[in-house]
Amino acid sequence: MMLSLLFRQCKHSPKNALGQLRLFTTSQILLARRHQQPKIRVPSKKALAAKARRRAGIASKADEQTRKLTLLEAIAVLRAVEVASPNSIYELLVKTEIKNGVAVPKGRVNLPREAKPGAQEKILVFAEGRQAEEAKKAGAHIVGGPELIDGILSSRIRATTILCTTSLIRTITPKLGRFLGPLGLMPSERRGTVTDDIAGYIQRIHGTSEWRADRTGSIRAPIATMQFPIEDVVRNVRHFLTSVRRVTGNYKDADSDRKGKATGAPATKISKVMLSSRQGPGIRISDF
Template identity: 70%
Template structure:
């Protein structure tokens, strides 16, 4: 018979054989950090070089488009409209608006109007002597801050709004957001904030207003087919001169430019990208000599 010690040793060996063997090697640690890719931001010099390359490519593509001189374009459109002597020449000027740039607008006095002018309705914020002068000069509505509610409620409608420097701070908080999008808010840059209200109204006589749309495109009739070519050319040059002054593309300075320059500022330039002349039934022709 086996002794007790011998039996215990055999049982221990059998138990050791039946026990599952586990590895004691170290566990591989997997990094759980996200692989964040770094975005390479180009330098200002690289961005400027890229812009120049794109501008050069656009200029080459633009050269492929057909362009005519102003007189040749007038002759082509006249031939198209030979049976319609009252057809209208329409001038289209496309500008490139930057971020936050004001929509171009201005006034022009064409030597020979293509159609009857619509009468301006002038509203003036003024008090005292200046208010009396504005009434004598032909302003339709004259008053102080009491006119604000009438404007907001559309009781007072005007195509031109002028204001004295003394009242501009009083009307801006309530009317700035209302009149600003309409292009009617008085502004020193446009000369509609002034003490010389009577002089401004006198300068309005005989002029018509033009304004670009939100895309920066200006459209205006400048003549009819029965105008002599000299009148069409003169109207074209006069209108485009007004657009260039308003967009900062002209060397000529108006009163607003001189005031900005004396204050140490400058009117931002809005580039003119295309100038086209078309007619009622004719095509739009690019003008090369504008």
């Protein structure tokens, strides 16, 4: 009886109860570990560079396996496909690899033989005084000063080409920069549309058509019709590609070398050229 009583007292003693309580509690460190979120592993710059190289290698192998034809072979294939459609048009696609922060390629070209009538040009010029009179005589459709800004912002005044004199560019930039910039219409010294020789610029662009890349760097242009002799198609393609090379910095001559040294801008790579038609396939060109 005495032993049983002592056992019961020990069993229900506060000290033993505390020991049992400890079996069901967890320290703060264990609780913190239990609720700790798993760490997200951030790859290093070296790992990211290696991954980019692997992707580039895979893309390069896939590109090598793609079937390519010479320009003359591509023209022959498309002519055979479009034999019943003599008015069908060849379309040229030039893919450029533009990088972040680099303006999309844009230029003008005067093809030796136009594939189809181009859209009517509408030239707007920001100029005042004598320069405004010269612009009107040169054939500008709309000429004026800062009073034209509100009409442009409200889309009451529209133009395909906008030029500006050097004295007004700082006046119009704060209000028109964000509006005309995404449209590719904001006057720029780099593109030559900010100039005091307005008449000379208008004369230079007379009879030319504008080409412009989209946000992915792709340039599409109608280049010829099936009725054209093969020599004319080849001449148009070569002429257009020369214009693109000059703008992207891939054409080497005295003028482009001087401009490249002055601006320090790297060349924009031309990665792909394709020729297609309405019913024909897109054919990669090997000799561009």
